[in-house]
Amino acid sequence: MFGGLAMSPRAARLWISSPPLVYLLVFFAIPALIMVLASFRYAGELGGLAPLVGSGDPDELAGLTLENYQRFFGDSIYLELFLKSFLYASTTTVLCLVLAYPLALTIARSHAKWRDLLVLLVILPFWSNFLIRVYAWMIILGPQSAFTRVFNGALGLAGIEPVALLFSPVAVVIGLVYVHLPFMVLPLYANLEKHDPSLLDAAQDLGAGAWQRFWRVTFPLSLPGVYAGAALVFIPALGIFAIPDILGGTDGLLVGNVIKQQFLDARDWPFGSVLSIVLTVLAVLFAGMAAWVARGQRL
Numbered sequence: 001m002f003g004g005l006a007m008s009p010r011a012a013r014l015w016i017s018s019p020p021l022v023y024l025l026v027f028f029a030i031p032a033l034i035m036v037l038a039s040f041r042y043a044g045e046l047g048g049l050a051p052l053v054g055s056g057d058p059d060e061l062a063g064l065t066l067e068n069y070q071r072f073f074g075d076s077i078y079l080e081l082f083l084k085s086f087l088y089a090s091t092t093t094v095l096c097l098v099l100a101y102p103l104a105l106t107i108a109r110s111h112a113k114w115r116d117l118l119v120l121l122v123i124l125p126f127w128s129n130f131l132i133r134v135y136a137w138m139i140i141l142g143p144q145s146a147f148t149r150v151f152n153g154a155l156g157l158a159g160i161e162p163v164a165l166l167f168s169p170v171a172v173v174i175g176l177v178y179v180h181l182p183f184m185v186l187p188l189y190a191n192l193e194k195h196d197p198s199l200l201d202a203a204q205d206l207g208a209g210a211w212q213r214f215w216r217v218t219f220p221l222s223l224p225g226v227y228a229g230a231a232l233v234f235i236p237a238l239g240i241f242a243i244p245d246i247l248g249g250t251d252g253l254l255v256g257n258v259i260k261q262q263f264l265d266a267r268d269w270p271f272g273s274v275l276s277i278v279l280t281v282l283a284v285l286f287a288g289m290a291a292w293v294a295r296g297q298r299l
Contacts, residue, residue, distance in 0.1 A: 032280065039273035040064045047267025068274045078258075082278070085255040088169075088244075089237040092176040096184040096233050097226065099177070104188035104225075105218070108195070115193075122185050130179070134246050137175050141165040141247070167249030175243040180236065184229035191225030192218070227294040235283045255279055 042050035042061035050061050072078050107118045125133060140147050143164060152162035165171055195218065203213045241256030248254075255275060262272030 035273045035276055035280075038269055039068055039271075039277055040066070041270045042067075043268045043270050047269070049269055068270045071271060072274050072278070078275070081253070081255050081258060082282070085238055088172065088176065088254060089234050091173055092180060092237045093184075093230050093234045095173070095177045096181050097229065100181055100184035100188055100229065101222075101226075104185050104192055107185075107189050108192035119186075119189065122182050122189075125182065131242065131246075133179070134175055134243055137171070137178065137247060138166060141171050141174070166247065167251070169248065169252065171247040172244050172252045175247045176237050176240070179240075179243065180233040183232040183236075187228040187232065188222065188225040191222050191228075195221055224294045227290045231287050231290040234286060238283060238286075239279050 038049060041052070042063070042065055044050045052063060103122075107115060107122075110118060139145060142148060143166065148165050151165065155162060199217050199221075200213050203217050208216065239256045239259075241254065241260045244252035244254045244257055245260075256279075259272050259275045259279070262268045262275065266272075
């Protein structure tokens with residue numbers, strides 16, 4: 001019933017699906033289409049986009065062009081930049097998985113009265129501003145910080161020269177892992193919490209040791225959570241720009257930083273659109289691959 005009137009199943013589905021469809025259309029499909037059209041435009045003399053229709057001046061750049069795509073595919077530096085971003089995102093995903101899995105498993109197997117509190121502690125960093133949390137790592141990794149002194153002191157005992165942690169690839173990876181770790185913990189916990197303990201009991205009765213029970217029962221059953229967490233970490237880490245900007249310095253330049261520079265500094269919106277489209281296509285391909293692999297695990 002809706003407003004006192006009976007609705008057919010088809011109409012009910014339409015009413016339910018309309019809000020998310022409108023949301024995706026307005027905030028994803030239309031902006032993506034604008035970005036695609038902008039990628040075929042010339043950059044304006046003062047930035048932005050040149051007009052589609054020229055004024056008749058032979059020196060004026062107007063209309064549509066493929067120059068932006070030719071620039072992207074004709075210069076290997078952009079391919080190297082994407083590969084570097086892919087390496088950082090992959091490293092972040094692997095480290096998040098290694099750190100998040102035992103934490104999620106501990107929460108899932110903890111007593112029910114502590115479980116909600118432990119999940120709350122995982123999401124607690126979201127209650128503070130993202131930039132404040134990243135800037136805090138500048139203090140922690142700074143050259144005069146206690147952490148850096150202890151770290152370099154340990155290196156000195158091993159006969160290794162002191163290193164600068166801040167404005168280095170290590171700082172970028174630390175920041176990326178810190179920010180994205182909850183996105184790996186939560187889907188893993190949601191999956192692990194649903195496992196039937198009787199399966200482990202049955203494996204134990206059949207003579208399986210602790211590691212055998214984990215690798216042959218727990219881990220295979222948790223793969224959908226692993227794939228979901230990997231997608232939630234890898235995709236935002238691939239295009240992030242704030243953390244490399246703050247913690248990485250000039251050596252931490254990733255594709256997200258270049259896109260920001262094209263739009264805000266160089267004001268070359270068409271080429272920035274090209275980089276954004278390529279990044280979006282790669283993110284969609286990875287999300288589709290993760291969904292396909294997860295679906296294959298369920299079959």
